[in-house]
Amino acid sequence: MVYAILFLPLLGSILAGLFNKQIGDKTSQILTSTFIVIGACLSILILLRTIEHAEVLQYPIFDFVNSGSLKLHWSIYVDSLTAVMLVVVNSVSALVHIYSIGYMSHDPHKPRFFAYLSLFTFAMLSLITADNFLQMFFGWEGVGVASYLLIGFWFHKESANNASIKAFIVNRVGDFGLLIAMFLIFSTFGTLNFHDVFIHAAEFSKKTIHIFGEEFNLITVICLFLFMGAMGKSAQIILHTWLPDAMEGPTPVSALIHAATMVTAGVFLVVRCSPLFEYSKDALNVVAFVGATTAIFAATIAIVQTDIKRIIAYSTCSQLGYMFFAAGMGAYNVAIFHLFTHAFFKALLFLGAGSVIHGFHDEQDINHMGGVWKKLPFTYVLMIIGTLALTGFPLFAGFYSKDAIIESAFFSKSFFSGYAFVIGILTAFITAIYSWRLIYKTFHGKYNNTHMDISKVHESGLVMLIPLILLSLGAVFSGYLFHNIYLGEESTKFWGTSIFFLEKMKEQEVPEWLTILTPTLVISSIPISYYLFLGNNNVVKTIVDMNKPVHNFLVKKWYFDELYEYLFVNNAKRIGVFFWQKGDVGTIDAYGPDGISNSVKKIAGQASKFQSGYLYHYAFVILIGVALIVTVLMIL
Amino acid sequence: MNLLIPEFALIISSLGLLMLGVFKKNSQKLINNFILVLLVILIGIIGVNYKDNQNFFNNTYSVDLLSNFMKITVLIAVIFTNLISSQYLRNQSLTRFEYSILILFSVVGMFTMISANNLIIFYLGLELQSLCLYILASINTTSVKSSEAGLKYFVLGSLSSGLLLYGCSLVYGFTGSTDYYVIANSFLTSGDALKFGLVFILCGIAFKISAVPFHMWAPDVYEGSPTSVTTFFAMAPKIAALAALIRFLHIPYANFYADWKAIIIVISIASMILSAVAAIGQNNIKRLMAFSSIGHIGFILAGLAVGTKQSLSAVLVYVFIYVLMNIGTFACIMCIHRKGAYFEKISDLSGLSKNHPVVAFSLSMLMFSLAGIPPLAGFFAKFYIISSIIEQKIYYLAVIGLISAVISAFYYLRVIKVIYFDQPVDNYDPVENIGIKFSLAVAIIFILFYFIQPSLLSNIADNVALNFK
Numbered sequence A: 001m002v003y004a005i006l007f008l009p010l011l012g013s014i015l016a017g018l019f020n021k022q023i024g025d026k027t028s029q030i031l032t033s034t035f036i037v038i039g040a041c042l043s044i045l046i047l048l049r050t051i052e053h054a055e056v057l058q059y060p061i062f063d064f065v066n067s068g069s070l071k072l073h074w075s076i077y078v079d080s081l082t083a084v085m086l087v088v089v090n091s092v093s094a095l096v097h098i099y100s101i102g103y104m105s106h107d108p109h110k111p112r113f114f115a116y117l118s119l120f121t122f123a124m125l126s127l128i129t130a131d132n133f134l135q136m137f138f139g140w141e142g143v144g145v146a147s148y149l150l151i152g153f154w155f156h157k158e159s160a161n162n163a164s165i166k167a168f169i170v171n172r173v174g175d176f177g178l179l180i181a182m183f184l185i186f187s188t189f190g191t192l193n194f195h196d197v198f199i200h201a202a203e204f205s206k207k208t209i210h211i212f213g214e215e216f217n218l219i220t221v222i223c224l225f226l227f228m229g230a231m232g233k234s235a236q237i238i239l240h241t242w243l244p245d246a247m248e249g250p251t252p253v254s255a256l257i258h259a260a261t262m263v264t265a266g267v268f269l270v271v272r273c274s275p276l277f278e279y280s281k282d283a284l285n286v287v288a289f290v291g292a293t294t295a296i297f298a299a300t301i302a303i304v305q306t307d308i309k310r311i312i313a314y315s316t317c318s319q320l321g322y323m324f325f326a327a328g329m330g331a332y333n334v335a336i337f338h339l340f341t342h343a344f345f346k347a348l349l350f351l352g353a354g355s356v357i358h359g360f361h362d363e364q365d366i367n368h369m370g371g372v373w374k375k376l377p378f379t380y381v382l383m384i385i386g387t388l389a390l391t392g393f394p395l396f397a398g399f400y401s402k403d404a405i406i407e408s409a410f411f412s413k414s415f416f417s418g419y420a421f422v423i424g425i426l427t428a429f430i431t432a433i434y435s436w437r438l439i440y441k442t443f444h445g446k447y448n449n450t451h452m453d454i455s456k457v458h459e460s461g462l463v464m465l466i467p468l469i470l471l472s473l474g475a476v477f478s479g480y481l482f483h484n485i486y487l488g489e490e491s492t493k494f495w496g497t498s499i500f501f502l503e504k505m506k507e508q509e510v511p512e513w514l515t516i517l518t519p520t521l522v523i524s525s526i527p528i529s530y531y532l533f534l535g536n537n538n539v540v541k542t543i544v545d546m547n548k549p550v551h552n553f554l555v556k557k558w559y560f561d562e563l564y565e566y567l568f569v570n571n572a573k574r575i576g577v578f579f580w581q582k583g584d585v586g587t588i589d590a591y592g593p594d595g596i597s598n599s600v601k602k603i604a605g606q607a608s609k610f611q612s613g614y615l616y617h618y619a620f621v622i623l624i625g626v627a628l629i630v631t632v633l634m635i636l
Numbered sequence B: 001m002n003l004l005i006p007e008f009a010l011i012i013s014s015l016g017l018l019m020l021g022v023f024k025k026n027s028q029k030l031i032n033n034f035i036l037v038l039l040v041i042l043i044g045i046i047g048v049n050y051k052d053n054q055n056f057f058n059n060t061y062s063v064d065l066l067s068n069f070m071k072i073t074v075l076i077a078v079i080f081t082n083l084i085s086s087q088y089l090r091n092q093s094l095t096r097f098e099y100s101i102l103i104l105f106s107v108v109g110m111f112t113m114i115s116a117n118n119l120i121i122f123y124l125g126l127e128l129q130s131l132c133l134y135i136l137a138s139i140n141t142t143s144v145k146s147s148e149a150g151l152k153y154f155v156l157g158s159l160s161s162g163l164l165l166y167g168c169s170l171v172y173g174f175t176g177s178t179d180y181y182v183i184a185n186s187f188l189t190s191g192d193a194l195k196f197g198l199v200f201i202l203c204g205i206a207f208k209i210s211a212v213p214f215h216m217w218a219p220d221v222y223e224g225s226p227t228s229v230t231t232f233f234a235m236a237p238k239i240a241a242l243a244a245l246i247r248f249l250h251i252p253y254a255n256f257y258a259d260w261k262a263i264i265i266v267i268s269i270a271s272m273i274l275s276a277v278a279a280i281g282q283n284n285i286k287r288l289m290a291f292s293s294i295g296h297i298g299f300i301l302a303g304l305a306v307g308t309k310q311s312l313s314a315v316l317v318y319v320f321i322y323v324l325m326n327i328g329t330f331a332c333i334m335c336i337h338r339k340g341a342y343f344e345k346i347s348d349l350s351g352l353s354k355n356h357p358v359v360a361f362s363l364s365m366l367m368f369s370l371a372g373i374p375p376l377a378g379f380f381a382k383f384y385i386i387s388s389i390i391e392q393k394i395y396y397l398a399v400i401g402l403i404s405a406v407i408s409a410f411y412y413l414r415v416i417k418v419i420y421f422d423q424p425v426d427n428y429d430p431v432e433n434i435g436i437k438f439s440l441a442v443a444i445i446f447i448l449f450y451f452i453q454p455s456l457l458s459n460i461a462d463n464v465a466l467n468f469k
Helices: A004-017 A020-054 A082-105 A110-128 A134-151 A160-187 A194-199 A218-233 A243-250 A249-259 A262-272 A279-303 A308-328 A332-359 A378-392 A397-411 A419-441 A462-487 A492-496 A510-533 A536-544 A548-555 A557-591 A595-612 A614-636 B002-023 B029-048 B065-091 B095-114 B119-137 B144-175 B180-185 B191-208 B216-223 B227-250 B254-281 B285-306 B309-335 B357-371 B377-389 B395-423 B434-452 B453-465
Strands: A059-065 A068-080 A207-210 A215-219 B054-056 B061-062
Touching: A004 A020, A004 A059, A004 A082, A004 A557, A004 B029, A020 A082, A020 A110, A020 A536, A059 A134, A059 A308, A059 A510, A068 A134, A068 B180, A082 A110, A082 A249, A082 A262, A082 A332, A082 A462, A082 A492, A110 A249, A110 A262, A110 B065, A134 A160, A134 A218, A134 A262, A134 A279, A160 A194, A160 A218, A160 A243, A160 B065, A194 B002, A207 A218, A215 A249, A215 A279, A215 B180, A218 A262, A218 A279, A218 A536, A218 B144, A243 A308, A249 A262, A249 A308, A249 A332, A249 B453, A262 A308, A262 A332, A262 B377, A279 A308, A279 A419, A279 A557, A308 A397, A308 A419, A332 A378, A332 A397, A332 A462, A378 A397, A378 A419, A378 A462, A397 A419, A397 A462, A397 A510, A419 A510, A462 A492, A462 A595, A492 B453, A510 A536, A510 B191, A536 A548, A548 A557, A548 B357, A557 B309, A595 B395, A614 B191, A614 B254, B002 B029, B002 B054, B002 B061, B029 B065, B029 B095, B061 B095, B065 B095, B065 B227, B065 B309, B095 B119, B095 B227, B119 B144, B119 B227, B119 B254, B144 B180, B144 B191, B144 B216, B191 B227, B216 B227, B227 B254, B227 B285, B227 B309, B254 B285, B254 B395, B285 B377, B285 B395, B309 B357, B309 B377, B309 B434, B357 B395, B377 B395, B377 B434
Parallel strands: none
Antiparallel strands: A059 A068, A207 A215, B054 B061
């Protein structure tokens, strides 16, 4: 059963990718989708079984590396953490596959798209089912490659190519950190197996390491490098720049990879390594700080963006920040719970946005939309459900997970708990504002599109709406159904050994004002947002005019791209151009192949001239030769 | 005595055929066929007597494994030259009986050179061979170029013969004998003088194998002579001269290894580099083949300079493979004609791939093989030589050899480029001659599939090298 979950996507990918000529477009779409749907059903079964009685299952496949003291094997490792991730990955992937049949119906390269999607799913599954760091790294890189291929799926668009390269390179920076962490782990623990590393973590908690003449705690260093990898994959501040650009890919890709699954791999990594992070307060503080900062930073940018997908992308970035600071507070289960609920409502929002874009024939700017809620009734309702869930409207999924995060910050004794708590509440409010802004600008107000008539806007077909409806069920109920299992009194039993807490979690009484504060803010944001963006446009305009520099700062995304362009890209380019022009062409080619061949040519010309055809020249050469050889002999 | 059957048979039949040719009109076809059959039978006879090793006529003439190997190689070269060129000769109206008989006479001379164990006998063989070659070069009396080639070859050949004779007389003057064994034994008493003799004799032989700086005649003569004669020049005389050189270096001058090693290395390096560089500027495929053969001789000399049994075996393998590559290449060159007119420019090869795909493919493979690209036979030839050089730690020679092989790859590849990528001009005549087809097939099969069982040839060569002396 578990084998089928892992290998069906790979099989589908190979069939659709390599044999699409034989089996045809339609079959490859149906085949890949069916395989993933089977995987999703099996995953749900596994989760239900794990909820009944938590157990760790290990299914070996074959030996991977067996060299010296490095002994690794491929195997499928399923504990409660993996079981939760399996459901997230497979169910979202299955729905995205089905949705894509409708969304990509006009694309000429359907089999390739589905092959990539399935390949991604396979890589993501091997990431979450890994039982050692190297196998996880295989999946980690695999999702990176699939993401690269899918962002650049429309390869004829230069912006898509650039975005895919950018995503890949920025991720490489993070991967570099992850690799160093793996090296350190291997040199410290002598193994890369999760189990062996984690049970010995306590023994090494006091060990130090010399770096640049300074003493550092070894576990802290390892954790920080691990977190560097996580930051790259999960688009945390500093390494976040690729995520908004990744929206150049088809919308289903954004929903699957850049909202629900791949970007959460970083969170998964931190949670998976909780036995290490627990021994390093410093590393956890860094995680919390970066997470909280990302949450507020991305939210402030989202509020001024006009591209519907970019708004949701920054929202994703911000929600990932939430997950990280929850993990940084030591509330790993809360982080995973938010990951779980977030996957549903964010995928719903993305696919809903895709439906809107589809309806508008590839229009993405929300300034060119508006007033179409009657034309797109289903999408409208579903988007509202997604927004309610995202903003944490009471009883919707986000309400349970986000409040739990804010509470965990409130109770935590971590250094950054106050910072995180304030930011958590503030960000929840900003999130609500920009989410409603998106809804109002897209569906309400005047119809603003000059390129096409409002009558041409059309609702999407059933094949796209059914996945949306299923996701909306998740967005509504996943919080209510699972919060007891993940967070409640039974939760320690459920998580078992998969999450490690140095100090036992305690149930604490949440003060009255806190339980009311966030929902109040969130609910009040609906009319506020209505007033700002629909009721009276002048207010926003005055605010913008008053704070022009701030507005620009936000529109320009805190100038991160420009800063990187100036610091890294330009310099790297300059170095590259130097080595290419001066080094390769100017030195190696000029004096190497080109230079030699030129001089050979010159000599060849001379040598041909030498062959004059005159007998006496020839006789002369013979005699010279004799003289020369005699001389050689005499000298020797 | 029956070891000398081949020589006697050659002499008697050449004299008899000369008579036949003079007295019977239009007998050239008969003579030609008779010679072909005779040569094939001779291969069999020599092959049967393969294991014997004997000297005749007061040690002046020795028949051993080396001579047998070289004679068979010569015979193969001559037979295939005949097969390739019959159609060419007909088209060029060169079908005279003298042509075949001259070749037969020169074969006698070559056999004598190969087996000579005495300076006088060696010189006799050399001159008998050379005189025939001078005439052959100018056999196309209607062509100025052919006459010029013959004349040039004759004048320069005389000059080199003079040098050679001068060397021989020096050697004779100081040792009192022309016998190789006697010369070998008197190295202590008259060392330095013998070195002088060595230089002049080496120069004379180097002329025959067209090694730099005695190569100047080769491009002009190759170009001017009828292509069938060029084919002959490129192979048979060089094999004979090489055999004589090997014997000369290893028997009378065995004790002067350090000296002749230096000379041979100088000549070898000069040949390899010059051929690689000068061939680039050539537009005529026959001239190109002249420079190519200079380069190959350079490689063979590099192997000779090493002076070990292994290197000798490598040289023999190289010679054999060289002969087969030349058979194939010249067979292809003989295919390039339109309405009976032959073409020699490299640019004329354009479009060969369109109307003669098989010939085009064969020529490309031959060029790859000549350039020494694995897994073709030419690669193994070079590989054995280079590895024997490295075995003796003469690294600079190996490096120069490899560099020149890389440079020479350029002009071989240029031919292939012209064949496959240049615009076709006009259709060529179809290849109908069975002799050309057969020769090309043999050469190509040998070159393409040599790698399957390379030990077949190298074992024979090893055996020859081990039993030499």
